Amino acid sequence: MSNSVHVYDARADHATVTAESPLAYSFQRSGMPASGEASGEASGEKSRAVIGERAFLGHLILRGGAIVLDEALREVLGVGLPGRPNSLTVDADGQRSVQWLSPDEWLLIVPGDETFGLETRLRAHLGGAHVAIVDVSAGQTLIELSGEAAHEVLMKSTVYDVDPHAFTVGKGVTTLFAKTNVILRRPDASRWELIVRRSFADYVYRWLLDAGEEYGIGVARESRHEPQ
Amino acid sequence: MFHIYCPYCEELREEEEFHPKGEAHIARPEEPEACSDEEWGDYLFFRDNPRGIHHEMWLHAVGCRKFFNITRNTVSYEILETYKMGEQPTVGAEHLAREEKTASVQAAEGGQQTVGASDAALASVKGAQA
Incomplete structure (x- = not known):
């Protein structure tokens, strides 16, 4: 039964601890080149690729039977599980997404402050069903890549075919990126998302800065100030 | 690099994402306590280390992280099929024997003798599977 599982709110909202994004130190140490977009700096040219971190989102791993989970998720969140391998469904306002990871595993990403409530409601709805829900929010972070040359930066880094015609909107895969694991996905036509392990976030960030140098890669500053 | 078809992801992926995990279809003895040391x-x-058709397990390590099976020709490295865990291969040693008959010239040119696909080898592979 679900009440035998100890569920607790992993977020420190109510605590006095200041949370740092996995890239906070990287931004200081490796710098944050201006994207030349938001600030409209006269000196810098417009970046052809822009990095942005969306930290402190809620990442939940759902495991179990597709039918049971799909039903619970539709009821609780109004979004169904993606039916096809390597696909992604995003809700109407683009804030919540479910991605296929393997035949019995999905990644659910929601705004950070909804995580605990959602997990509780899912568990209540699933009752004693044979499923697992794991909050992995603290273990990974989401890096966004946008701009006209975003796919070219990706092409330099991953063996997967990221040609925009082959990697269509609504696709998401787990693959190798610069020798490390990433979940790579395309929620809409203008953005790519990379979900990386927290411990690899600095490495991936520095790789992106280096790989994107020729496209004048910049960092979107506003995106890291997520309300905590 | 190979492109390997993952039966769970339902698409071709780079070899880099996979790990070979050895021979497939090895059944654990029903009663381990009743086995002799030799068994x-x-x-x-x-x-087995056959020259020719080999059924082996692979792991899609960077991907869906599922085990699946590959039927592979150890002489040409050709991957003949991939199939999910719990399924049976559709390609066996008789595939080689057939290919040997139809493409004996090519085989000779490529310097690949499909000796392993003789009737005796075929019988032994079948025996091992049974």
């Missing part, structure tokens, strides 16, 4: 040793340590 248990065979089950645990001894693997």
Whole structure:
């Protein structure tokens, strides 16, 4: 039964601890080149690729039977599980997404402050069903890549075919990126998302800065100030 | 690099994402306690190393992280099929025997003798699977 599982709110909202994004130190140490977009700096040219971190989102791993989970998720969140391998469904306002990871595993990403409530409601709805829900929010972070040359930066880094015609909107895969694991996905036509392990976030960030140098890669500053 | 078809992801992926995990279809003895040391040793340590068709397990390590099976020609490295865990291969040693008959010239040119696909080898592979 679900009440035998100890569920607790992993977020420190109510605590006095200041949370740092996995890239906070990287931004200081490796710098944050201006994207030349938001600030409209006269000196810098417009970046052809822009990095942005969306930290402190809620990442939940759902495991179990597709039918049971799909039903619970539709009821609780109004979004169904993606039916096809390597696909992604995003809700109407683009804030919540479910991605296929393997035949019995999905990644659910929601705004950070909804995580605990959602997990509780899912568990209540699933009752004693044979499923697992794991909050992995603290273990990974989401890096966004946008701009006209975003796919070219990706092409330099991953063996997967990221040609925009082959990697269509609504696709998401787990693959190798610069020798490390990433979940790579395309929620809409203008953005790519990379979900990386927290411990690899600095490495991936520095790789992106280096790989994107020729496209004048910049960092979107506003995106890291997520309300905590 | 190979492109390997993952039956769970339902698409071709780079070889880099996979790990080979050895011979497939090895059944654990029903009653380990009743096994002789030799039988248990065979089950645990001894693997076939055929020249020709080999059914083996692979892991899609960077991807869906599922095990699946590959039928591979150890001479040409050709991957003949991939199939999910729990399924049976549709390609066996008779595939080689057939290919040997139809494409004997090519085989000779490529310097690949499909000796392993003789009737005796075919029988032995079938015997091993049974």
